Amino acid sequence: MSDTAQIVTRFAPSPTGYLHIGGARTALFNWLYARGRGGKFLLRIEDTDRARSTPEATAAILKGLEWLGLDWDDEPISQFARKDRHAEVAREMLEKGRAYKCFSTTEEIAAWREANPRQPFQSPWRDATDLPDAPYAIRLKAPRTGETVIADSVQGEVRVANDQLDDMVLLRSDGTPTYMLAVVVDDHDMGVTHVIRGDDHLTNTARQIQIYDAMGWPRPVFAHIPLIHGEDGKKLSKRHGAVGLHEFAALGYPAGAMRNYLARLGWSHGDDELFDDGQAREWFDLSGIGRAPARLDFKKLEHVSGHHIGAMEDTSLLSALEDFLAETGGEPLTPRQKERLCPALTVLKQKARTLPQLLDQARFALIERPVDIDEKAAKALDPVSRGMLKSLTAAVQHASWTRDALEQAAKAVAEEYGVGLGKLAGPLRAALAGRTATPSVFDMMTALGREESLARLHDQTELAG
Numbered sequence: 342m343s344d345t346a347q348i349v350t351r352f353a354p355s356p357t358g359y360l361h362i363g364g365a366r367t368a369l370f371n372w373l374y375a376r377g378r379g380g381k382f383l384l385r386i387e388d389t390d391r392a393r394s395t396p397e398a399t400a401a402i403l404k405g406l407e408w409l410g411l412d413w414d415d416e417p418i419s420q421f422a423r424k425d426r427h428a429e430v431a432r433e434m435l436e437k438g439r440a441y442k443c444f445s446t447t448e449e450i451a452a453w454r455e456a457n458p459r460q461p462f463q464s465p466w467r468d469a470t471d472l473p474d475a476p477y478a479i480r481l482k483a484p485r486t487g488e489t490v491i492a493d494s495v496q497g498e499v500r501v502a503n504d505q506l507d508d509m510v511l512l513r514s515d516g517t518p519t520y521m522l523a524v525v526v527d528d529h530d531m532g533v534t535h536v537i538r539g540d541d542h543l544t545n546t547a548r549q550i551q552i553y554d555a556m557g558w559p560r561p562v563f564a565h566i567p568l569i570h571g572e573d574g575k576k577l578s579k580r581h582g583a584v585g586l587h588e589f590a591a592l593g594y595p596a597g598a599m600r601n602y603l604a605r606l607g608w609s610h611g612d613d614e615l616f617d618d619g620q621a622r623e624w625f626d627l628s629g630i631g632r633a634p635a636r637l638d639f640k641k642l643e644h645v646s647g648h649h650i651g652a653m654e655d656t657s658l659l660s661a662l663e664d665f666l667a668e669t670g671g672e673p674l675t676p677r678q679k680e681r682l683c684p685a686l687t688v689l690k691q692k693a694r695t696l697p698q699l700l701d702q703a704r705f706a707l708i709e710r711p712v713d714i715d716e717k718a719a720k721a722l723d724p725v726s727r728g729m730l731k732s733l734t735a736a737v738q739h740a741s742w743t744r745d746a747l748e749q750a751a752k753a754v755a756e757e758y759g760v761g762l763g764k765l766a767g768p769l770r771a772a773l774a775g776r777t778a779t780p781s782v783f784d785m786m787t788a789l790g791r792e793e794s795l796a797r798l799h800d801q802t803e804l805a806g
C-alpha cells in the first residue's frame with residue numbers, strides 16, 4: 342500500500358468521441374487537486390462499451406490532455422481489461438452474503454414491473470435458498486430501508502431513500518460486469534481518494550456508495566461539479582460553437598490560457614481571474630467550486646488568452662505558434678522566418694488575443710523580399726513618396742536602430758517634405774509589409790532589423806529609378 346495520506350485523483354473518460362470541454366475541465370480539476378498536494382493523477386479509459394469505444398477516441402482524448410499540459414501518473418488503465426477482477430469482486434460479495442444470484446429472466450422482470458408500476462424491481466431470489474441450475478445475474482443485496490447519504494464536497498448532503506433503489510445488477514448473466522461495479526472496483530483498486538466529476542454522475546453515486554459499503558471499503562471524497570452551460574444558460578451543445586478541446590486549440594487559444602480559463606469555469610479564488618499554473622495549483626480547492634452551472638463566455642476567454650499570450654516567453658510563444666500551424670494545416674516556419682519572428686513577438690504579443698491574430702500581425706516578419714504589395718498599399722507609393730523613403734534610408738542608415746531614433750528620423754524627413762508623419766508612414770508600411778493593416782511602422786522596423794528593413798526600402802526606392 343502506498344502512503345495512506347497521499348491524494349489520488351483520476352480522470353475516467355469513456356472513449357466514444359473527442360475530448361469535450363467539460364471533460365477537459367473535469368480532468369483539469371482533478372489534476373490541479375492532485376498536483377497542488379503532491380498527489381497522483383491517474384487516467385482510466387472506461388472502454389467497457391465495446392460497441393462505442395474506439396482506439397481513435399482514446400488517442401484523441403490522450404492527445405487533448407497532452408495538449409492541455411495535463412500529465413498523468415502511471416500507465417492509463419483500461420477498464421475493459423479489468424473485467425475479471427470486477428467479476429471476482431461480485432463473487433466475493435456473493436460469498437459474503439452481500440449479493441445474491443438472481444434467476445429472473447428479462448420477461449419475468451418486465452412482467453413484475455408491469456404489475457408494480459413505479460416501483461424498483463424486487464427479485465424473488467433475494468432470500469431464496471433452493472437455487473436452480475440455470476443462468477443467473479449477481480445482484481447486490483442492497484438495504485431496503487433507511488437512506489444512503491452522500492456527503493458531497495460541492496453539493497452538500499444528498500440523501501436517497503433506499504426503497505427507491507433496486508438491488509442493482511453487478512454481474513450480468515453473460516458474466517460481464519456492470520458499469521457501476523467496474524467504476525467502484527477500479528477506483529478502489531487504484532487507491533482513488535477523491536472522485537471529482539460532473540454532477541450528471543450524482544445519481545450513480547448513491548448506488549456506488551452501496552457497493553463500497555457492501556465491500557467494507559472506505560468511501561472516497563466525492564465532489565460533483567455542475568456542468569458547463571452556453572452563454573444563453575442552456576446546456577452546452579454544438580449549437581454554441583466550439584465544444585471540443587481541439588476546436589479551442591484550432592481557434593488559437595494557447596494551452597496555458599485554456600488552463601486558466603477552464604479553472605475559472607465553476608471554481609473561483611476571490612476575484613482572481615488571471616493566474617498561472619503555480620498559483621492555480623496553490624489555490625485550487627474543492628471549497629472554491631460553486632453549485633451553479635458555469636457559463637462559457639468567449640469574450641472572457643479572449644481576454645484571458647490575450648493576457649497569457651502577452652505573458653509568454655518568446656520561445657514558448659514561438660513553439661505554440663509552430664504547434665498551431667502544424668495542427669491547422671499551415672506551412673511550417675522556415676529558420677529565416679523564425680529568426681525574424683522572434684523579435685517581432687516581443688513587440689506584438691502584448692496586443693494579440695489569439696495565436697492566429699498574432700500570426701496575422703506578424704505577417705510582415707514572415708514574408709520574403711521582394712515584398713508583394715497589395716493594391717490598397719500600392720496607392721501610397723508614388724515618385725514623391727519613394728523619394729521620401731530614399732531620404733529616410735539616408736537618415737537612418739547609420740543611426741542607432743531603436744524605436745525612438747527611428748521615429749525621430751522619420752519625423753525629420755516628414756518635416757523636410759512639409760507633410761505629417763502619416764504621409765510617410767503609408768509608403769513605409771507598404772514597403773515593409775505590402776499592405777495597409779500592420780503593426781506600427783517603427784515596431785516593424787525594430788523587429789526586422791536594419792539590414793532587412795533597409796533592403797525592403799531599397800526594393801521600392803530602386804523602382805523609382
Ligand code: GLU
Nearest residue numbers: 353354355387524538542
Ligand atoms: N466514464 C464516465 C464519463 O465519461 C466518467 C465516470 C466517472 O468519472 O466516474 O462520463
